[in-house]
Amino acid sequence: MIALQLTLGIPLLAAILLALFGQRPWAGSLNLWAAIAGFVASAWLAWAVLHHGAFDGNSGGGASQFYIDSFNVYLIALTAFVGATTALFSRPYMAQEETAGRLSARRLRLYHASYQGFLFTLQLALSTNNLGVLWVAMEGATLATVLLVSLYRTPEAIEAAWKYFIVCGVGIALALFGTVLVYFAAAQVIPDPEQALLWSELARHSAELKPVVMAIAFVFLLVGYGTKVGLVPMHTWLPDAHSEGPTPMSAVLSGLLLNVALYAVVRVKILTDGALAAHAEVHDPHLPGYLMMGFGLLSFIVAGLFLHRQRDIKRLFSYSSIEHMGLMTFAFGLGGPLATFAGLLHMTVHSLTKSAIFITVGHASHIAGTQGMEQIRGLIRTQPAVGWGLLIGTAVIAGFPPFGVFVSEFLLLSATMAAQPWLTLPLLVGLAVAFAGLFRHVQPMVYGDLPEGQGAVRANMWPVAIQLALVLWLGLAIPAFLARWFDQATLLISGESLL
């Protein structure tokens, strides 16, 4: 299908072009237009899947290397969309960094090539049908971003990048071990070795897979991909990488990479659930769900507490990302149609909101000339657009009605109340703790006394406005096609549909 080829081909081609010509003055524009073209292609792909159903690449017999269903196609579109809006922000932002002398033209070439390369690996991870290729693409996403984390070459940036590389590299190595185990289980069921790692084939045969092997494999895969999701206690790389890298990269890491890693976990959970449910007399069929609930809840609580003691604005919001990823992991672990629907919606709204927040944070730290929250003051009087952006963004991410985050958290609480009533208590306490943690820092930054000599910067707030408006729309009324879409994905993941 041509739309898929374009979705994957545009970022790949752009990455190669930018690797060659990225130091030219028009590189930022090329980056932007490639991201927009990628979004158009992915929207076309989404439209095609919506109208013609799941797509597995070829018309003949056998499964192909690509598989697009309602679960991954919306993530593909979301990834391309956030990639495009962030590129819109990145063009003037990075130009300003260059003018300020923080980056050279050669570093900008590295930045632009890595940005498109990163988008390519994410789209490949989402669209592939092969669990092995999924692993290769996830590792590729680490490799594409690790040199971006150290882009400023400060000692802190180098340290963050090294930690990111080692922690994620080891995590993802454990995921490869899990993939080998899945292949081992599959090889006894699916005769053709070339087909034995294809997700669609595995899902068809999931009841025949050996439950012991799948359970061990799932533990490795959860810990492995969970490292990239940012689950506590494997989260240590995340705040460092977010705070030391350039801001557009923090936006796409938080908004996109974490989602894609969680997507990988959910894909293998579907397979493990199938294998364990078919042998329910031997094994607890809820093992994967309980593991995800445990890791999710732990991340949610720990990150909420860490919010209180942050001093760097980007670290603050990266802990908030850990908190929300924990919430989503918990939702998918809880299972059932309502919680799964809430998890899918939360993935979307968190990704839109968090990348908008990071864009605003980038402008705020340009205004103050630092990322230290003690020095950022009086934003709303210096530049109302940035001040209001930060305030509204924080209100959205903290779960205020009527925004989309409130809706998904409310749905999740209802699902928890029905399935595991006593777990609603830690969830509510955690939400309150996180709320307090965010606002005790954001309030003085937005309203505090204006420091002398602080002036407005050139800021493009359109991406923020568009993304927050979308989140508001999702909170007030989810459009019918999107709801149907989430519902199909819910059916796929939890086995039941909600609507």
Next chain:
Amino acid sequence: MLTQLPLYQQAILTLAAMILFTSFALLAQQRVLAMIHVFAWQGLLVAVTTAMVAYDSGAHHLYFSAALTLGLKVLLIPWLLHRLVHRLGIHRQPHTVAHPAVVLMAAAALVIFAYYVTLPIHQLAHSITRNTVAISMAVVLLGLLMLITRNKAVSQVIGFMSLENGLFFAAVAATHGMPMVVELGVAFDVLVAMVIFGVFFFHIRDSIDSLDVGQLNRLAEREP
């Protein structure tokens, strides 16, 4: 019992044991050049085992995997490391291990743990696969242990690559290798990772004047 196995399977088991031995040798090794050499030997043993498994099982695509391992893990990466270590001028620096006895005891415990985890898999009961899978898992865990106990960047990278050897060996031992597209992808990722590691050695040295990553501690969460 062991002598009743066909000759090739006996050889595979012996080689697997030697791979495990090289992992222990890496854990305790204090000199960086010797460490690189042991790592290259480990790669060679993995490559030879892969070729043996290919001959024994008739899975011919494994010959290609063996050649890939030989090229990447035995020749290219050790050569790159050699060059980097010389250019950084750290080939005589000792890479001490903090508590070698404790580390080696922990390593022995990890090997037992690896056998314990693979025990309930019945499909492994009648073949040599149980031993090889347990050993590959042990090599992965020992690589992790090496990453934790070392604080020099070069030894961490060798630990990482040795861990990758364990993963590759697991794929060969358990399933006669992964599909070709995956194997090529993994090899590509390892190669790119090695190049980036090389770039990082210089960045780290420029930033803290040594490759002691224990000094990279500015970003820890501390009391405000």
